Amino acid sequence: MFAFSLRLLCISMFSLVFCASCRKAERIVVNERRDLTVADQGNHSLIAVMPPEWRQVPSTEFRMLNYRFGDSGEVFVGRSRGGLMPNINRWLGQFGKPAIENADELRKVAMLGQEGVLVTASGDFAGGMGRAARKDAGLAGVIVALGDQLITVKMMGAADAVAAEQERLIKFCEGLRIRSADSN
Amino acid sequence: MPVRLFRFFSGFGLAVTCLLLLLILTWLSTLEQPAKGLYEVQKRYYDAEAWYVVPELDWLPKINGKPVSLPLPGAYLVSAVLFVNLFLGGILRIRKGWKNIGVIISHFSMISLLIAGFVSHHYSKEGIMAVYQGDISDFAQSYTEYTIEVAEIVNGEKEKPYVLPTEQLKSLAADQSRVFEIPELGIELNVSGWMRNSARVKVDKEDAGKDVIEVDGWALQWLETNPTEELNLAGCHVDVFVEGEQEKTARLVLHGGDPNACTITVDGKVYGLRLMREIWPMPFQVRLDKSIGEYYPGTRKPSTFQSDITRIADGSEQGFRIKMNEPMRYGGYTLYQARWEDSGDRPMSGFAIVKNPSDQWPKYSLYISILGLTIHFGMKLGGFVGKSSKTKNKETTSDQATA
Numbered sequence: 012m013f014a015f016s017l018r019l020l021c022i023s024m025f026s027l028v029f030c031a032s033c034r035k036a037e038r039i040v041v042n043e044r045r046d047l048t049v050a051d052q053g054n055h056s057l058i059a060v061m062p063p064e065w066r067q068v069p070s071t072e073f074r075m076l077n078y079r080f081g082d083s084g085e086v087f088v089g090r091s092r093g094g095l096m097p098n099i100n101r102w103l104g105q106f107g108k109p110a111i112e113n114a115d116e117l118r119k120v121a122m123l124g125q126e127g128v129l130v131t132a133s134g135d136f137a138g139g140m141g142r143a144a145r146k147d148a149g150l151a152g153v154i155v156a157l158g159d160q161l162i163t164v165k166m167m168g169a170a171d172a173v174a175a176e177q178e179r180l181i182k183f184c185e186g187l188r189i190r191s192a193d194s195n
Numbered sequence: 196m197p198v199r200l201f202r203f204f205s206g207f208g209l210a211v212t213c214l215l216l217l218l219i220l221t222w223l224s225t226l227e228q229p230a231k232g233l234y235e236v237q238k239r240y241y242d243a244e245a246w247y248v249v250p251e252l253d254w255l256p257k258i259n260g261k262p263v264s265l266p267l268p269g270a271y272l273v274s275a276v277l278f279v280n281l282f283l284g285g286i287l288r289i290r291k292g293w294k295n296i297g298v299i300i301s302h303f304s305m306i307s308l309l310i311a312g313f314v315s316h317h318y319s320k321e322g323i324m325a326v327y328q329g330d331i332s333d334f335a336q337s338y339t340e341y342t343i344e345v346a347e348i349v350n351g352e353k354e355k356p357y358v359l360p361t362e363q364l365k366s367l368a369a370d371q372s373r374v375f376e377i378p379e380l381g382i383e384l385n386v387s388g389w390m391r392n393s394a395r396v397k398v399d400k401e402d403a404g405k406d407v408i409e410v411d412g413w414a415l416q417w418l419e420t421n422p423t424e425e426l427n428l429a430g431c432h433v434d435v436f437v438e439g440e441q442e443k444t445a446r447l448v449l450h451g452g453d454p455n456a457c458t459i460t461v462d463g464k465v466y467g468l469r470l471m472r473e474i475w476p477m478p479f480q481v482r483l484d485k486s487i488g489e490y491y492p493g494t495r496k497p498s499t500f501q502s503d504i505t506r507i508a509d510g511s512e513q514g515f516r517i518k519m520n521e522p523m524r525y526g527g528y529t530l531y532q533a534r535w536e537d538s539g540d541r542p543m544s545g546f547a548i549v550k551n552p553s554d555q556w557p558k559y560s561l562y563i564s565i566l567g568l569t570i571h572f573g574m575k576l577g578g579f580v581g582k583s584s585k586t587k588n589k590e591t592t593s594d595q596a597t598a
Contacts, residue, residue, distance in 0.1 A: 038374045039363050041345075044355045046476045048334035051346075051353045054454050058351040063460040066445075067467065068411050069395070069453035076455075079411050186351070 052190060057088065060186040062179045080176055084168030086183070091154075091161040098154055098161060099130050105139055106132040106150060120153045122184040123162060127155030129181065133170040142167070149173030153184045162187075204276075205283035213277040220270045223250045232422030234339055243316065244366075245269035271316070278309045297571025304564035311556035319551035322475045323533065326483040328541045331507070333480045335548040337473040341365065341429040341451055343386065344474075345377060348458065348465045361473055364389065364431075369417075381438040382461060384468075386431050392418040393430030395450040408432050410448045428452040429470060435459050477548070478526055479508035486542040488535035500535035502544040517546065529554070 055075045061067055065078045065086065076088040091098055099117070100110040111117075117128040131151045138144035149170035154163050164187075166173055166180050203209065224240040227250065231239075240248050247266045255262045285302025289295060322335030341364060346356035359375050364386065367373055372387035388408065398407060398414045407414050415430040428451040434443040445459045449470035456467030481504050488500030501518040506525060515523045522531040527550055534545025 037372075038376065039360065041357050041359055041375050041377045042379070043358050043360070045344075045358050045474065047353065047355055048474060048476050049332055050334050050336070050474050051356075060351040061348070061458065061465060063463050063465055065458075066411075066460070067456060067458040068413070069450070069457065070455050188351075 056190045058188050058190050059088070059183065062183060064176075064179065081168065081172045084166065084172045084176065086164065086166045086176075086180065088162065088164050088187075091163050092159075093161075095128070095154060095156055095161065098163065099128065102130050102150060102152060102165070103132055105137050106134045106148070107137065108132050108134070120155075120181055120184050122153055122155045122164070123157055123187055123189060125155045125157060127153045127162075127184065129153050131177070133173070136167070151177045151180055153180070201283065201288075204279055205288045206280070207284070209280045210277065210284065213273050213280060216268060216273045217270060217277070220248070220267060220273065223252065223267075224270075226252055230422065232424060234424030235420070235422065241270045241316075243271045246272055274309055274312065278306060278313075281306050281309070294574065297567045297569070297574060300567030300570065301564055302567075304560045304567055307563065308557055308560040311553040311560060314553035314556070315551050319549065319553070320475060321547065321549045322473075324477070324481060324530070324546045324548055325534070325543055326481060326546070327539075327543045328483050328486045331480050331482045333477050335475045335477060335546075337361075337475065339424045339427075340473045341470060342473045343375075343384070343431075343433070343449065344456075344467075344469050344471060345380065345382075345384070346456070346467050347380070348456075348467050353456075353467065358473070359384070359386075364429075365391075367431075380461075380466065382444075382466070383436040383438065385434040385436065385443075387434070388415070388430075388432040390415060390417050390430040392420045392427035393450060394418055394428070395430070395448070395452065408446070408448065410446055413448050415448055415450060431470060433468060435461075435468075437461055475548075477528070479506055479528075481506060481530070481546070483544055484514070486535065486537075486544040488537065488542065495538075497535045500532055500544070502532055502546075504544075517544075527552070 054070075057075060059076055061078060065080045068077050068079055070077045073089050074087040075090070078086040080086065095114060096111075099114060103110060114128045117130060120127045120129050129151065130153070131149075133149040134147070136142070136145040136148035136150070147170050148167065149172065150165070150167055151173050152163060152165035154161055164180065164184050166176060168176075220240055224236045227240075228236045231251070239245055246269050248269050249264050249266050251262070253262075255265070257263065281302055286299065286306070289299060289302070291299075322337050324332050324335045326332040340361040342361045343359040343364065344356035345359070347354045357377050357380070363373060363375070367386065367389035369389060371389070372385055375384045375386060376382075377384070394416045395413055396416045397412055398409050400409060400412070415432070418428075421427050430448070430450045433447045433449055435445045435447065436442075437444050444461060447457045447459070447468060449457065449468060451470050451472070453469065453471075456469035458465050458467050460466075483502060483504055485503040486500070487502075488497045490496060491498045499519065501516060504515050504517060504523070506513050506515060506523070508525070517523050517530060517532045519532065522529050524530075529549045529551075530546045531549070532544055533547035534543070536543045536545075
């Protein structure tokens with residue numbers, strides 16, 4: 012009886028080792044979907060309709076929404092303070108452009124129910140906010156005052172790529188909306 | 196042969212061996228827990244896939260500087276063998292009759308206890324619902340289990356997402372890849388480079404070496420696993436293939452700490468992919484009306500907390516107060532308050548949500564066990580008392596006869 016038990020134990024051990032080495036299927040079909048919850052509304056109140064030519068990448072502390080296009084173009088939505096004109100001139104200053112007195116001459120863009128301004132510049136980008144200096148760069152951005160803060164949508168990249176994407180940027184800004192309580 | 200096999204599996208020796216092994220496994224896993232963490236130890240010792248376990252304890256004897264490797268069968272396997280043994284030995288093989296009814300009932304209670312463990316292991320779910328005062332929530336999120344969700348984004352809003360099975364992701368080794376096919380979307384995801392704990396780091400395209408997978412200036416960095424599993428942030432690489440195409444459409448770097456999805460565009464449709472802890476929709480909503488708590492002096496550890504909530508289900512609202520050890524039960528779900536924070540502008544209550552079909556079974560098993568043992572020992576006691584009084588009567592009669 013003892014010898015039999017020992018043999019049985021050995022067989023069991025070998026079977027176990029064999030089973031343990033079996034790998035799971037390497038190809039899995041996924042059909043399961045789950046219902047939407049409040050978790051799917053995201054971590055901010057903005058709803059954006061992204062052009063299919065862009066790709067969304069993870070947002071960061073200062074970028075509520077973060078996108079890429081082409082090889083190295085980027086678009087990001089953020090909040091800012093400090094007034095409309097100082098921000099416009101800060102953007103222009105990054106490209107070595109002279110400051111402007113008022114925003115009257117800038118193109119107007121409807122965004123979030125307000126009238127925003129489109130700021131454009133191209134040339135050598137001096138760097139800043141974690142981005143390296145770059146030659147032949149382009150900027151197109153929209154700033155709108157919303158309550159006591161500013162909402163900014165900034166596009167940066169190669170000058171020609173930014174120029175080519177400018178109309179998409181404007182359409183994107185016009186499509187931005189704030190989530191209402193009964194959304195989703 | 197079948198008789199010997201039956202005797203082996205229904206034998207008393209096997210039962211004792213299994214019980215001793217369970218005792219040793221419980222002891223060793225408890226000792227390992229402070230260093231390795233609860234999640235890791237449970238996975239290594241008690242998981243259904245943990246066929247065997249090699250204890251990793253500092254005080255184990257060493258040979259040539261290396262600790263002795265002492266493989267032991269996993270607790271799940273031992274429990275399965277014990278189940279078979281109890282069923283064969285305690286129910287089938289045992290001599291039937293009124294004399295053994297107590298023992299049979301006790302064996303049955305142990306079997307039901309093992310079944311409860313099995314059901315709990317495979318079918319129970321646990322997550323956390325974090326709600327800020329004044330907010331409404333309708334979901335719980337797993338503490339530890341990661342999934343990748345794939346959802347079409349229409350007009351800026353997420354559609355119902357496809358959920359990749361967590362088991363198939365967490366079992367991936369770092370050098371392994373697995374293909375997930377979503378037929379309805381016509382895409383395939385090749386998930387590779389799974390990291391149980393990782394950080395998303397910025398890298399320059401030029402600086403990224405051959406071994407670094409860089410996407411849009413980001414890459415993943417492998418980090419040592421934290422013993423507190425909730426703090427680990429998983430990461431992986433995903434190659435997206437469109438059905439029928441050989442070349443991949445996109446490569447993504449997904450990280451568990453990302454607050455939103457990364458997108459791909461296929462045939463003009465935008466899909467978001469996000470690596471996140473599994474979301475578990477609830478059949479009811481919870482509105483947190485009031486969250487009260489206190490910290491131990493000089494710490495951020497809550498000493499007491501309670502929450503006034505409104506449960507919204509089937510069009511009706513009902514108020515509840517959830518306190519420590521006073522959960523709310525509804526529709527098979529149990530809500531315990533597990534966390535409380537008051538660090539922001541509003542206090543937050545964290546409710547642990549548990550759904551376990553065998554929640555109360557261990558209690559009933561113990562009642563059955565008490566019944567069985569009471570019957571058995573009662574009968575034994577009755578027999579003993581009866582026998583003693585008979586012997587006493589006999590002795591008295593023989594004493595009287597002698598006198």
